[in-house]
Every structure is written in structure tokens, then in C-alpha cells.
Amino acid sequence: MSTPNPNLAALLANDSDGWRATLADAVLHIRLANPPVNAINTAMWHWLHATLTAVDDDGAVRSIVITSDTARLFSAGIDFKELRKDDGASFGAPGDRRKLVRETLRLLYSVPVPVVVGVRGAAFGAGAVLPALADLVVGGPSTTFTAAEIDRGIVGGSRFFARLVGEPLMRKMMLLGCTVSGADLNRVGAFAEFVADEEIEAVALSLGERLAAKHPVVMRLMKRAHVEVENMGVIEGYSIEQKYSVIVPASVRDDLVPGPSK
Template sequence: MSVSTSTPDKGVAAVTVDFPPVNALPVQGWFDLAAAVRAAGRDPETRCVVLAADGRGFNAGVDIKEMQRDSGHSALIGANRGCYEAFSAVYECEVPVVAAVNGFCLGGGIGLVGNADAIVASEDATFGLPELDRGALGAATHLARLVPQHLMRALYYTSRTATAAELHAHGSVWRVVPPAELREAALELAREIAQKDGTLLRFAKAAINGIDPVDVHRSYRFEQGFTFEANLSGLADRVREGFGQESGKEEKAAKAAKEEKGRA
């Protein structure tokens, strides 16, 4: 399990997340990711950062199992602060950040790509916030940067996902490519950006952030307060327990259907 940084091209830093099996990050993982992105952006040789992930998907959010093992609220507080730090690091990175999204991008993954400057996605990429099914709230701030307001609300309330092609149609995904071409496509965009003057790029990033209509830091922090309230009240645990039971039933039904098909 790691967050690593490499330099695939001149002026380009690649920050890669690898937390098997599904890139659901533990508390320390979020802080490590934040530190790596900030360090890459501070490097005077860096003109663009590519944020990518190894494995089956880009990001599955926080490590729910880590929170379930915690009898108190320290893991929840840590996850809240860690996500805030990681999302902020992407947004505040001194140079543009290109997110290379493969497979699923859920929960905290939306916070990362929603704060990125550009997104390149593989054809199998899906984006969504299953927070209500997990007894949590948050990252509507970032989903609202990817899709129009009413679609954001419908996706949020239903926990449904949107495909890379759908986000491309809304203009929030730069390119959609076959999975095997994802890294190269993201690097291609990063190389083009990195050809610009490094100091001017930093001015441009600061200027664009300065004219944002929504304060993403305050907005997301406001959302987090409701997540904590849901956990303190016991509501989150009840929702997660119910979701786990329903998921178990669905898995059993799918397995039974597969076995029945095999006997046919």
C-alpha cells in the first residue's frame, strides 16, 4: 500500500495511489496523498501533476473497515481531516493537476477529481457518490463541479453513477480513451501543459482559483458537519447495517441465478 511519485516526463510529476484491493484509503493514506501532491506542486521543476491509481479503480473513498474497527470516533475524525487535506492539496497544488481515472471513482474519489484541473478517463470509468447508502454525506461540493446542479442532486439522492462518456458530454472530462491508453492520454495533456512557462502556470492556477464562484474549502467542510452528526446520532451505523444486509441478499440472489443458469 503506497502513494508514490515519479517523473515520467520533463516538467511532469505523476502521483500514483496503490491501496489494494479497491483503493479505499485509510486515514494515513489520505494524508500521504496530500503530502505527495503538495510536494510535487512545490517542486520548481514541476509544471503539471498527473494523479493516477493502480489496480481495479481510481478510488473507492475511505476505508470503511478501518472506521468499523474503531470503537470511538478517532477514525471518523481522521478520515474527515484526511479527505479535507487531500482534496485541498489537489485544489491548491501550485500547478495544474490532471486526474487519470480508471474504473470506479466513488466517494472520496469524486473529491479528488472534482478539485482537479482536468480529467482524462478510461471508457470503463464510472463516477458517483454512494454516500447515502453508507450512512455518510459529503463531496456534493465536488460532484457539482462535474455535472449540472439538478443532475448532481439526482445522482446524490439515488447513489447512482455516471459514466465517463456522460461526463464528457457535460464537458467535465477532457478525453475518454480505452483503458490501455489512459496513462499515455493523461501524460499527453500534461506534456502540453508543461510546455508553458512554469511561473506563468503558477500565476494562472492562482488566478483561476481566485475567481471560483464557490469556496470549495468552506463548502465541503459544511457538508462534513452533517456526516459527523449522522455518526454521533447512530444513524450512520443503522444505515450501513441495513445496506450490508441488502448487499448480502443481492449477492446471494446473483449467485443463485448464476448457479441456476449453469444447471439449465
């Protein structure tokens, strides 16, 4: 495996207060570590934004796994102590916290390697958006998602949750501000794996290792295609996937399936 680029290496060597990160066997394991409730503050958004940007050009990372150091609570979401200080006057400006959050979530969604999130315990608001933007989610009996923005005077998050739980359950979550249980999330297919709570992190890391073992060229092209076609029609999306298949070098296909390239 290659070594991380200097930007990523520096970020890993200097964890943000609130995150802990390690890179092993091409799996970047990022842990939420901001007790007591793992609220995500501005410094944490900056670190995650910088890390995902560095991963974009780093062949040393082949998958990302996000978990929490806290068993009872995955994340309380946005740090509302900071939010109360933001009057919205700088919306869209370069230093605007809202823009930082939005751009970080865009990077999490589109980063060119697969993302696995293991959710043990409760996830609120932006804390539930992290798994909603992942490629694979691991949950268990203690996992819950809550979208209480309506009770805090905030509008946003519907498209994130709809891609994970579907439109009807998303509307129930968003309009009622209610909590959805792990059993209900599993019932609608939100989880790639539904396991005992104490197994969530290990299973998430195992999935990350399996993903990292795939050919990196094909994986990055497939991830890019998934992002591009998500909101397209069936045939239109398939044409994009065919385009990316053509890009795969013949030597890569020969390595994967010995014999003449088709």
C-alpha cells in the first residue's frame, strides 16, 4: 500500500479535537470523539472537510469507515451552542459556517472511495446525516435516527434522509421530528448489516477492509458513477455507467479476469 500524501499525513498526525483517525491497510478509520454527546463543532467540520479533500487525491486510502467512541450516543449533530451565535447574516459568504457544513457534506457524499458508517446508539440531525450520505451503513438494536429540526426552527435534511429511508419515512421523521428505531430502519433497508450493538464497529471495519481489497481504479470509477447517476433515469444512468466501463484500462480488466479484453 502507498503512503498518504503530505496533507493527509499531517491531518492524521494532528487529530482535531473531536475526531480520532487512523489509516491501516488502506482503510481510513475516523472516530467521533467529542464527549459527552459528540456534537460536531466548527473546528470538527473544518478538519473533516480538509481530510476528505486530501483523500480525493490520495491513493493510499481505498475506503473510509466512520464510527463513534461513545457507545450510547453516535452523535448529537450540529453544535447548537455555536448555532445560536450564528444569525445567518453571512449566509453563503466564504467564512459562513453553513457553507462549511454544506461543502463538507458534499465531499462526504462524493469522495471517490466508498464510505461505511457504523452507528451505535442515537444519531440526531447532522449526526444522522453522516450515515445518510454513506455508501454502506451498519446498525444495531440501539441505533436510532432523530430529525428534530422542525422543533428547532431549522429547515433542511430531507434529501439526505430520503436517500436512506425513502420518502414516506423521511417525511414522518422531518414533519413530526420523531425518532426512528433501528428495527424500523432495518425494515426499510437502511442498513447493509444489522448486528448486535457490540459488533457494529468490527463489522463496519470488516466491510471497509473488503471494499479496500477491490481494485482501486474500478472502485473509484464505480463510486463516481453511483454519485453521477443517482438522480437520473434508468437508461440515462446506465449510459453513464457504460461510459465509465470503457474508461477502465484493458490491463486492469485482464488482471481481474485473465484472458482477452472484450
